[in-house]
Amino acid sequence: MWIRSNNLRPVPKHILVLISMVFGSLPVALDRSIADDSVKQPAYESNAALKTFDLTKKSALSGDPAAQGALGDMYAAGAGTPKNLGLAVRWWVKAAAAGNGRAAYNAGVAFLGGAGVERDPSQAFRWLLVAANEGDADAQSYLGELYSKGLGIAKDDRKAVAWWQKAAENGSLSGQLNFGVTLLSGAGVAQDNEAGIRWIERAAGGGDPAAQYTLGDLFITGTGVGRNLSEGARWMLKSAEGGYPAAQRVMGYLCIAGEVVPKDESAAFAWWLKAAQQGDRESQERVAGVYYDGQLVKQDFRLAVTWWLRAAELGSTDAEYNLGAAYFQGQGVERNIDLAISWWKKASSQGDQNSKEALQKLKVY
Structure with missing residues (x-):
């Protein structure tokens, strides 16, 4: 009954699962107005912020949809008032009901992620549809995901593809990625590898780490495109440097293999640690094993157990x-x-x- 540890194993045969890229977990971060807690927020006590908040609230109470949306933003960011996501969502919904597309997007994502309100995919769909019909490309991409998973609406691959195509054509990087992946897989649309790669390349070139990871994966596996390990590693590195955990994990394996990047076990551990800290389960297992083995770092059984606990929770x-x-x-x-x-x-x-x-x-x- 001994602990299993295989951190320095050869790179496993990589299997690309395109459908998982299409039907993967939905992002829940509110990437417009709900600011991340790690970002320094404006001090709500400042006189200028308080005055702006008071004026905005007065206009919002008078029924101005733009002011209502802005008031929601202020509550979300803690600008001129203590941060309160519940009140933020309440004001976004008021603004969205009056046709404010930006507020509708924020309300939809809040309901989808359960931020400041109980998670409700049906309400998420309702408000994202308002935003999408107002031309919001990110909302259009979200609708594609909702249709693809049947969240808040009956599952419909064709409608998912239609919304992703709209989003892609309107400049949404996630829409370009998802539309490209569906063209490769043929889920809800005629398969077209060339067009699929073109859309994924467009999203990757636009700086989307998930698209960069996907493109790197495609080149490494030779799926839908000629196999090119060097090009695959180049895109993986871009994605990893952009903070994408799956790419960081793969970079760890590439550093162990030493085939397309210089063999560097310490660099492999550094990549795994970055991914593990972001919740990547497989990387957490690797990090735990490294601490247990004591090959690359000082042996530390307590840290090994700490990382196994985190991986076990997942x-x-x-x-x-x-x-x-x-x-x-x-x-x-x-x-x-x-x-x-x-x-x-x-x-x-x-x-x-x-x-x-x-x-x-x-x-x-």
Whole structure:
């Protein structure tokens, strides 16, 4: 019953799953007016900010849709008032009901992500449709995703493609990526590899990290385009430098392989750590293993356990097994057979064979 660690394994055979790019998880960040907490917000106590807020609120209360939308923005950013996403959404909805497309977009994304309001895909669809009909390219791209997953509306691949095409033609990078991927996969549209690659290249050239990752993946696998490892690595690096976790993970493997980029195990660990810190489960497993093995960094069982815990929270059965082994052996944690059994039972229930064998050896079923 030993901990499994395969961090310096050869690069696994890469399998591109185009459908996962089309039907992947929906972004929930409000990328217009709901500012990230890590961004320094204007101090709402300043006299100028307070005055602007008061004037805007007065206009909003009088029924001005533009002011209502702006007031929502102020509540979202904490400009002239304490930050309050609930009030932000309330004012965006008022503005959206009066035809304010920008406010409708913000309200739709808020309902989609459950920011300041209970998550409600139907309401998300309602307000994103208003914004999309006002010509908002990002809202059009979101509608494509909602139709593709059947969120808030009946699933309809053809309508998803139609909205992605509108979004792509109107300059949405996510729309260009999704439209390109559907053209490659033929989901809801006639397959057209050449056009699909062209749209993905357009999004990648526009700086979209997800598109850069996808394009790199396509070149590495030779899917829809001639296989070109150097070009694939170039786009992967751009995406990784842009902060895209999946690309950072792949760069780690490329650095281990040393075929298209210089072999550098320390660089591999650095890439995995970046991705792990953003919640990439596979990278969290790699980082945990590196700390456990002590090959690239000073051996630290406690840090290994910390990263296995994070990976386990995301459903990694490997991490669950390793946590069981750590508790059984008392490595990085105080020895606790009950917790070891608990982790092995959890992994075993998900089909992990090693955990089943560990439980059998303990005669626990």
